[in-house]
Amino acid sequence: MSVSYYVVLAAALFTIGAVGVLIRRNAIVLFMCIELMLNAANLTLVTFSRINGTLDGQIMAFFVMVVAAAEVVVGLAIIMTIFRTRRSANVDEANLLKY
Amino acid sequence: MTVADVLLTAIGAVVVGSALLVVTTRHIVHAGLWLVVTLTGVAALYLVLTAELVAWVQILLYLGAVVVLLLFAVMLTRAPIGARDDLDRPRWPGVLVGLGTAGSLAALLANAYRWDKIELPAAGTAERIGEHLFRSWVLPFELVGLLLLAALIGAIALSRSGDE
Numbered sequence: 001m002s003v004s005y006y007v008v009l010a011a012a013l014f015t016i017g018a019v020g021v022l023i024r025r026n027a028i029v030l031f032m033c034i035e036l037m038l039n040a041a042n043l044t045l046v047t048f049s050r051i052n053g054t055l056d057g058q059i060m061a062f063f064v065m066v067v068a069a070a071e072v073v074v075g076l077a078i079i080m081t082i083f084r085t086r087r088s089a090n091v092d093e094a095n096l097l098k099y
Numbered sequence: 100m101t102v103a104d105v106l107l108t109a110i111g112a113v114v115v116g117s118a119l120l121v122v123t124t125r126h127i128v129h130a131g132l133w134l135v136v137t138l139t140g141v142a143a144l145y146l147v148l149t150a151e152l153v154a155w156v157q158i159l160l161y162l163g164a165v166v167v168l169l170l171f172a173v174m175l176t177r178a179p180i181g182a183r184d185d186l187d188r189p190r191w192p193g194v195l196v197g198l199g200t201a202g203s204l205a206a207l208l209a210n211a212y213r214w215d216k217i218e219l220p221a222a223g224t225a226e227r228i229g230e231h232l233f234r235s236w237v238l239p240f241e242l243v244g245l246l247l248l249a250a251l252i253g254a255i256a257l258s259r260s261g262d263e
Contacts, residue, residue, distance in 0.1 A: 004209040006144070009111045011204035013118055013141075015197045020122030022193030028172050029127060032134045035165060036118055039141050042157075044208070046150045049223075055231045058150045058223045062232075065153075065160050066243050070250035072165050076172045077257035089176040092188075 006047040014040035027079045027089045031072060038068045107147060114140035131170050138162055149222040 013036055020033030042061040049057025082094050117136035124130050138161045145154035232240060 005107065005111070006148070007208040008205050009114065009144075011201060011208060012115050013137075014204060015201035016115070016118040016122055018200055019193050019197035022196060023188050023190050024122065025188060026127060028169055028176065029121075029130050031169060031172075032121055032130055035134065035161070036121065036137065039138065039161075042153070043141060043144060046145055046148050046153055049150070050148045055223055055228055056235075058153050058228060059232055059236050061150070061153050062156060062228070063239060063243055065156055067246065069160055069164060070246055072168055073250050073254045074257070076168055077254040079172060080175060081257050083176045089172075 003047060003051055006043060010040040010043040010047070013037075013043065025090050025092055027082075027091050027094075028076075030091060031075060031079075035068065035072075038064060103147075107144075110140050110143050110147075114144070127173050128170070131166055131173065134169075135162055135166055138166070152223055152225045152228045 017033045017036030017040065020036065021030055024030055024033065042064050045057040045061040045064070047057075049055060049061075079089055083089050086093055088094075114137055117133045117140065120133040121130045121137060124133060138157060142154045142157040142162075145151075145157060
């Protein structure tokens with residue numbers, strides 16, 4: 001199947017993630033949407049890696065996954081801290097830098 | 100269309116459909132479980148693209164670690180388990196921005212790679228990836244190790260209660 005199939009699929013996935021970040025309120029669901037966008041980027045990286053016949057894109061996708069894991073760990077710790085002070089995981093209520 | 104094309108189309112439909120459910124469902128836990136379906140579909144696409152190691156790392160890391168962490172966070176923040184109506188902001192601005200993004204991304208990328216047919220290079224097995232990784236990507240690899248350490252320490256520092 002041609003490359004454009006994967007590319008359009010990744011664009012659709014990225015769009016869904018971006019819309020999710022814009023329309024959802026719960027911080028944890030926002031994280032899920034960010035994971036969707038990162039997966040779309042990974043899909044294009046792997047696709048281009050295959051077009052070019054090299055492994056660099058796959059290795060970059062691997063790094064993106066590791067960075068995503070680190071991001072989720074730190075992000076969830078921040079959500080926990082906000083939840084502890086505000087009793088809410090709603091991003092619209094997290095509007096103060098210092099509480 | 101060959102059988103492979105039909106299968107690929109089906110996988111793509113599953114990925115897009117479950118991703119849509121992640122952003123539209125009213126249950127937070129259901130969103131997490133639909134995310135599992137999406138990520139598995141993407142892993143299947145990686146397998147079709149001969150990126151074996153990336154597919155298995157996707158399953159181990161995302162399905163095994165990230166989704167579990169997210170579900171733990173759902174429990175720890177006492178998020179509403181049942182259906183909730185107040186999960187969404189007003190939709191139209193987000194949907195408009197999303198449609199613009201989708202149109203421009205799809206037009207740009209599909210136009211740029213319209214004439215390409217996928218050739219068959221050698222598969223990205225763990226052996227080949229490892230050789231390539233430790234030959235040309237050693238420095239980024241070490242930096243990623245440092246990043247993981249920093250994330251670990253950061254998470255511990257953040258989640259300690261701040262009264263010391």
